[in-house]
Amino acid sequence: xxxxxxxxxxxxxxxxxxxxxxxxxxxxxxxxxxxxxxxxxxxxxxxxxxxxxxxxxxxxxxxxxxxxxxxxxxxxxxxxxxxxxxxxxxxxxxxxxxxxxxxxxxxxxxxxxxxxxxxxxxxxxxxxxxxxxxxxxxxxxxxxxxxxxxxxxxxxxxxxxxxxxxxxxxxxxxxxxxxxxxxxxxxxxxxxxxxxxxxxxxxxxxxxxxxxxxxxxxxxxxxxxxxxxxxxxxxxxxxxxxxxxxxxxxxxxxxxxxxxxxxxxxxxxxxxxxxxxxxxxxxxxxxxxxxxxxxxxxxxxxxxxxxxxxxxxxxxxxxxxxxxxxxxxxxxxxxxxxxxxxxxxxxxxxxxxxxxxxxxxxxxxxxxxxxxxxxxxxxxxxxxxxxxxxxxxxxxxxxxxxxxxxxxxxxxxxxxxxxxxxxxxxxxxxxxxxxxxxxxxxxxxxxxxx
Numbered sequence: 001x002x003x004x005x006x007x008x009x010x011x012x013x014x015x016x017x018x019x020x021x022x023x024x025x026x027x028x029x030x031x032x033x034x035x036x037x038x039x040x041x042x043x044x045x046x047x048x049x050x051x052x053x054x055x056x057x058x059x060x061x062x063x064x065x066x067x068x069x070x071x072x073x074x075x076x077x078x079x080x081x082x083x084x085x086x087x088x089x090x091x092x093x094x095x096x097x098x099x100x101x102x103x104x105x106x107x108x109x110x111x112x113x114x115x116x117x118x119x120x121x122x123x124x125x126x127x128x129x130x131x132x133x134x135x136x137x138x139x140x141x142x143x144x145x146x147x148x149x150x151x152x153x154x155x156x157x158x159x160x161x162x163x164x165x166x167x168x169x170x171x172x173x174x175x176x177x178x179x180x181x182x183x184x185x186x187x188x189x190x191x192x193x194x195x196x197x198x199x200x201x202x203x204x205x206x207x208x209x210x211x212x213x214x215x216x217x218x219x220x221x222x223x224x225x226x227x228x229x230x231x232x233x234x235x236x237x238x239x240x241x242x243x244x245x246x247x248x249x250x251x252x253x254x255x256x257x258x259x260x261x262x263x264x265x266x267x268x269x270x271x272x273x274x275x276x277x278x279x280x281x282x283x284x285x286x287x288x289x290x291x292x293x294x295x296x297x298x299x300x301x302x303x304x305x306x307x308x309x310x311x312x313x314x315x316x317x318x319x320x321x322x323x324x325x326x327x328x329x330x331x332x333x334x335x336x337x338x339x340x341x342x343x344x345x346x347x348x349x350x351x352x353x354x355x356x357x358x359x360x361x362x363x364x365x366x367x368x369x370x371x372x373x374x375x376x377x378x379x380x381x382x383x384x385x386x387x388x389x390x391x392x393x394x395x396x397x398x399x400x401x402x403x404x405x406x407x408x409x410x411x412x413x414x415x416x417x418x419x420x421x422x423x424x425x426x427x428x429x430x431x432x433x434x435x436x437x438x439x440x441x442x443x444x445x446x447x448x449x450x
Contacts, residue, residue, distance in 0.1 A: 001096075005103035009036075014043065024050035024060075034064035034439055036102065040071015041127055045418040048112070048124045048436065057309050061124070064107050066439030069094050069347065073138075073419060075127055076438075078344035079357070083108075085444010088384075090347055101441025109358040109434030111341050114311050115417050116319060118425030122310050126436065127418040128345065129429060131406060132166050132336035133367070133376070135416040163335065163376070165369035167409040170337055171329040172401035173315055175361050313430040315403040320426075323405065331409075333369030335376065335395070339404055339429065340365065345383070353386030357440065360433035364399045371395040403430040 002009065014020050024035065024047050037043040044067055051060040069077035074090075077098050081089055084101045113125040130138065317323060338351060340363050345351040352363035367376065375393060382388040389398065405428035408415075415422050 001099045001103050007103065011038075014039075018046055020046040021050035021053065025053050029060055029063050032063075034066060034107075036066040036068060036439065038068045038070050040069070040073055041067075041075050041419055042071070044076065044126065045420055048126060052122075052124055052310055055309075061112070061435055062437055064437040064439050065110075066102055068098055068102065073345075074347040075344045075349070075419075076342060078347035078349075079342040079355075080438075080440050081347070082343060082350075083357070083443055084441050088348060094347055102439060104441040106440060106442045107437050108440050110436035110438035111358055111360055111431055111433050112311075112435040113339075113341060113362060113429045113431050114313050115422075115427060115429040116313065116316070117423050117427050118319065119423060120319075121423075123417055123422070124310070124435075125341070125417050125429065127341060128351075128416075129339040129406070129427070130337070130416045130419075131168070131408065131413065132334055133163070134336050134338055134345070135414040135421075136164070138416055138419055139414050139421050163373055165333040165335055166413055167332070168334050168337070169329060169331040169407040169409060170334075170364070170366065170404065171323055171327050171407075172364055172399055172404040173327050175400040175402055311430075311432045311435060313403070313428075315430045316405075316428050319405075319428055328399070330366075330397075335367040335369055335371060336365075337406060338365045339363070339401075339406075341431070343386070349380070349383050350386030351383060353389075357438055358434055360402070360431060361400045362402070362404060362429065362431045364397075364401055364404060366397045367393075368395040368397065401431075404428065 012023065014023070020037070020043050035047055037047060044065060047065060048061070051057055051063065054060045067074075067077050067080065074094060077094055078088070080101060081094055081097050084097065086097045089097055110126060113129070114122060115125050115129060116122050128134075323329070338345070340351050341355065341361075342357055343350055343352050343355040351365060355361070355363050367379070371393070375395075378391065379388045379393060379396065382391055388396065405426070406415075407426040408424065413424055415424050415427065
């Protein structure tokens with residue numbers, strides 16, 4: 001598809017963790033129209049944070065980025081697939097759909113979260129911040145990576161068997177504008193044969209590309225060519241039950257009959273897991289930390305020292321200082337907390353069905369303690385269609401926010417940013433609307449109920 005569309009590219013194979021981050025730091029971005037990762041969500045996380053390491057980060061972060069899904073979760077690709085008007089897809093079908101959208105061209109602004117960790121280090125997030133059940137499953141299922149997307153199914157089963165609760169405090173600055181559903185737009189062609197590719201452009205003068213590690217210029221992708229799934233019309237988005245409200249359902253939403261949930265579990269990562277080692281600081285932020293974190297404040301010149309790189313988090317006071325008026329604070333026992341920017345948590349998990357790439361919102365979802373294992377399983381099964389908010393689960397909560405702060409009050413646990421494990425402790429984040437640019441292709445027609 002890419003060759004037939006007349007797209008010229010260099011293909012680079014990364015060889016280790018953070019290799020892509022190093023590559024984009026030295027890339028002459030003016031020579032390229034965009035960067036596309038052929039992997040899961042983790043490689044795009046490296047690229048975006050590589051932009052942040054550059055002296056010209058403000059221009060670099062605007063570089064259009066795209067994704068061709070070849071990982072386990074493929075959350076952003078699932079959101080791109082839905083935006084393009086295709087039916088939900090996995091595996092090769094999802095890859096073909098995203099390839100077609102890439103060839104069609106088109107981009108949208110991409111909201112990015114600036115996340116400040118307990119040590120003061122900062123990173124950019126395009127996807128999610130997770131704590132509790134979601135992050136536990138993500139990291140603990142690393143040992144099953146060879147199973148592909150089935151690793152999360154197995155990890156969920158194991159996570160349900162050892163379900164834990166975590167004491168914590170979640171504070172957020174509510175959004176002043178409620179999220180809206182995407183505007184219907186023209187659909188995509190229903191088959192590859194209907195795709196009209198642009199005529200080959202006139203030969204351009206040769207460009208001296210900067211040297212790239214193991215690059216192969218204009219290499220065609222050896223992809224199979226089965227028939228594409230036809231894009232359908234997406235169904236209307238469900239009405240959300242805000243903050244866990246809504247009528248309580250008779251049944252087993254409560255935890256009666258389940259074994260007691262442990263409030264403070266040890267959750268070490270498996271030694272063989274590539275995510276067992278915490279990520280190195282990406283760009284440094286405010287050094288203040290909460291006293292409860294047990295982390296000393298960094299000294300000038302240390303890895304936690306303040307740096308001017310990265311967007312200014314004007315909505316956030318330093319960690320460890322009181323929050324300004326207008327913030328909402330929840331404290332208690334949580335099974336999970338998820339802060340997500342796009343609609344999808346995985347290619348087949350629609351966590352925030354009404355979310356858009358550029359709505360300027362961070363969508364907070366949480367599940368309080370007291371939910372039964374069967375009820376939690378029902379939530380995740382309903383999330384495959386984005387209908388989990390319509391179940392009326394009293395432990396499920398939701399809020400649209402501009403910024404948030406999460407303070408774990410248990411000494412052990414797992415925190416992830418875009419599926420990558422980070423240091424455990426208090427963190428806070430602010431949404432920066434339209435800071436990046438995402439290659440999405442043209443929008444499709446939303447699906448409608450039959």
